Amino acid sequence: MRVATLRTSDGCRAARIDGDRAILLQFADVRDLLERPDWLTQAKAGGPDVALETVAFAPLVPRPDKFFCVGFNYLAHIAELKMEPPAYPSLFAKFARALIGARDPIAMPHASEQVAWEVELGVVIGRSVRAADRATARAAIAGYTIVNDVSVRDWQMRTRQALQGKTWERTTPLGPVLVTPDEVDDAVDLRIQTLIDGAIVQDSTTADMQFSPADLISYISTFVTLDPGDIISTGSPSGVGLSRTPPRWLRSGETLTTRIAGIGELVNRCVDEDAWAPATSKAP
């Protein structure tokens, strides 16, 4: 099963994606859908059927209650930063205003020359859990999606706390779809890539993660309840621009493609923040 949040002429709507068709559901977005305990049944309902190419993707969850990001979770990335694998997950937040849809442009800030890419597997929570053991944590996963945790690195590095480099308005693509765990073998070994103008800059597998999605849910739920529609972005593999010689940053005009095999891809052009406009529906 695949679901998405689409922009329609009538506002956002959750939809089931079947091949190149989108079946519009009676829910405002994927979070609204996931808040129903029987969401898997609800998502199978019939509804108006439109060609997927005529609609635009909104952020998969436009307004999550919580968005957790994980730092330093891929062993090869930890090695490229010349660090030891950490004992605990490194966690920081992102707010909803940072999120964009799968084909929206990225708003490139005037205030930075160091905008960086970070492909990440996104875990979408499907039920409320607190103090979850591994089995409960696994059962709380509604599905997987793609995040590019686009980072404004100079601001991120101004202090020890990453937040101010991680939650720039309209910079983080999230989507295009949620894919249920059965369709991607629980995402334990998916190829994960970033491309800039078609050239691969990150290329790894989710098998390189230190803390698995279930590990992370179990850990985070020790201190706070995770709720339907919450996102955990599980960290980025090696190949970040800061580790290159010389460092490499995103520039306006470049196209960032973010892929995870079995889920799909995000395609986001970098544009001056003043020129930002969302992808729109081509439907009548």
Place this chain on the structure above:
Amino acid sequence: MRVATLRTSDGCRAARIDGDRAILLQFADVRDLLERPDWLTQAKAGGPDVALETVAFAPLVPRPDKFFCVGFNYLAHIAELKMEPPAYPSLFAKFARALIGARDPIAMPHASEQVAWEVELGVVIGRSVRAADRATARAAIAGYTIVNDVSVRDWQMRTRQALQGKTWERTTPLGPVLVTPDEVDDAVDLRIQTLIDGAIVQDSTTADMQFSPADLISYISTFVTLDPGDIISTGSPSGVGLSRTPPRWLRSGETLTTRIAGIGELVNRCVDEDAWAPATSKAP
């Protein structure tokens, strides 16, 4: 003008506080009120009038879109940590599930022996602002409130990112009221205190802040739009438990009182997390 979010027999309601009376308004909470451009007029409306002592305070904003915390902002606190004043504000997040009302108990986690207090002036945003200069930032302040950024210090220190020590469920009192800037001389020099079982452990003035509320709004709005009901908790003065010899932590059974002159006080008993229950309305 003072407004609050109260728990009534009918769910949460925004209210205007006049002395010992609460006048219930037609809004679900203070964020819902602040989202009206004419909120100052709306808050002057008539409505059912109840004795303040019969109702319970919910968190002032039960579900802010964004909650920013600031680290290292009081010069004496920076000195007690043997640091230099930072060039930029240190920012991290807190999620809504951490928030409790002004008289609710604090849920003391089984998983920590190092729960700490941090009185802070809370700034409540009253209108959406991006890239605000100082004057625009000042005009975006709906009012001031009190936060105790209760911190689970051992978890906070597990990694460089503070978040996992800062967003434990039901640990952060927020309230009791929003006081408009005119009533507290723009909060530039307010006495600010924490007491444990009546003994003062923090005692300072908001005049010791390095970055003022307008500085912080201007800085944060460089990277993200601040919206009505958003909270900026502006950092804690000296007197934190970690800086004591030996360190001093909160224990179940103790009562934490958090005061800012001209605003009011939070009074929160520390209870085992399994025994947590909110303060409830005594109204019929």
